[in-house]
Structure formats: structure tokens, C-alpha cells
Amino acid sequence: MGRKRTVVVVEDEDAIRRGVVDILTLAGYLVVEAADGRTGLTESRRADVDLVLLDLLLPRMDGFEVLSELRKTCPALPVIILSARGSEDDRVRGLRGGADDYVIKPFSARELLARVDAVLRRSPERPEPIVTISLGDTVVDCGRREIRRGGGECVALSEMEAGILLRLVSHAGRSVSREELLSAVWGIRDGGVETRAIDMHITRLRQKLRGEEGGDDGSALEWVATVRGKGYMLGAGVKIATDEEPSENVT
Ligand code: CA
Numbered sequence: 001m002g003r004k005r006t007v008v009v010v011e012d013e014d015a016i017r018r019g020v021v022d023i024l025t026l027a028g029y030l031v032v033e034a035a036d037g038r039t040g041l042t043e044s045r046r047a048d049v050d051l052v053l054l055d056l057l058l059p060r061m062d063g064f065e066v067l068s069e070l071r072k073t074c075p076a077l078p079v080i081i082l083s084a085r086g087s088e089d090d091r092v093r094g095l096r097g098g099a100d101d102y103v104i105k106p107f108s109a110r111e112l113l114a115r116v117d118a119v120l121r122r123s124p125e126r127p128e129p130i131v132t133i134s135l136g137d138t139v140v141d142c143g144r145r146e147i148r149r150g151g152g153e154c155v156a157l158s159e160m161e162a163g164i165l166l167r168l169v170s171h172a173g174r175s176v177s178r179e180e181l182l183s184a185v186w187g188i189r190d191g192g193v194e195t196r197a198i199d200m201h202i203t204r205l206r207q208k209l210r211g212e213e214g215g216d217d218g219s220a221l222e223w224v225a226t227v228r229g230k231g232y233m234l235g236a237g238v239k240i241a242t243d244e245e246p247s248e249n250v251t
Pocket of ligand 1: 056057058
């Protein structure tokens, strides 16, 4: 196992955050810090993150909200809640919201590392998040790489097309540049490759999303919108769902 694991620490109290960062860095992890919920969410959605340590009481977006947003796009990303609020209610709410574990502050370095280790061991290989997205009566199953339409028509997506969609889904709400798509989907990091290849895949993806009868380009642009001078973005009307929607009626 040569690759260093990356942990995002979302904690607004500077002293605690620095302490956790030191503990993890000394233990050999790569650490990304965030002092508020919104930044934490953005950092946690990056493709190379292995685990998130998430405080609950945070400025800009609280930990429960961050967790719920994360679960929509990264259902398999391990999350450990860090909180001084050791009440059972919060613990249950956090675990039910999809947290993998819960550490109550104050904690020792040994305890923290043991939890991080245990959670990472349970998810040795990060599985692809299985995401279903829909617009109207058209549903895209990114895991199975297929488009299903209300009429029963089913169209297969190529690995590249599904990869592009997943990248847009995991960055819903912001544009993704062609360079970023190249590096994320193709694994190409130098700028020597034609970014036009991306445009060709996008065109084919839109054709598939539009289907046979939908002659106007409008519906395809609703799925994958062009952001001039920036790249592409998932359409605002596209609904994202994971295959593990928490059921509401569990008590
Ligand atoms: Ca806090």
C-alpha cells in the first residue's frame, strides 16, 4: 500500500483542528483542513479523498447538512463525526444520516487513530458511488451505465460518458473544466491532449440523453449545460439519488 490516504478535517475550532491535523500527519496521512461546513463539503467531494472527520457545530453549514449533502454524491465515502455533543440523539442522528463512526471530544490521539484505521479498513477499496440521476421520465443509472426512458427504451453509456456524468454529479452546482474532466475521467494530467475529445464525448452523451424523438437540443442541454469559457455543468433540474436513500420511517 504505497499511496498515502487523504483525510479531510472539518472543524472550526482552530486548536482542535490543528491538533487533529498534527496527529494524522504524524501517522502518515495527507490532511486537508476546512474551518467551516461549506468548505468542508467542497474539499470532501474531491476525487482523491479517503475519509472525512466532521465536526457537527460548524459555521456556514452544520455537520448534519454536510453529511446529508455528501451522502447524495459520495455515498461510500467514510465519515467519522467529531463532536463535543456526546448526547445520544446526535450520535443516532449522525449514524442514521450515514456516518460510519462517532468520536466524542475530547479524545486521545490513540483513540482517534484507532477509529480512523478501523473505518478505513472496512472500506479498503473505495467503491464507485452508485448514483442515479433523473430528469423528467428519463433516468440514468451511472453504476450500470445505462439510460432508461419512460417508454421502456434503454441505452448503454460508454465508460467515458458515464465517467463524465459522475464527475458532473459529484460537482453539482459548479462548472467542471475540460482539463479537469480529462484528468478525472481519462487520468491525463498534462495539457498535451486535445480537450476537443471531451466535446465529442459530451455531444454523444447529449444525443443519447435526448433519445430518438427529442429533436430539439434543449432537453440535452438541460442535462449537461455548457458554461461559456469554463466547461460543463450538470443541469439544475437534474435530480440526484443514491441507491441507499435513508428511509424516513425508521424510529
Ligand atoms: Ca464546532
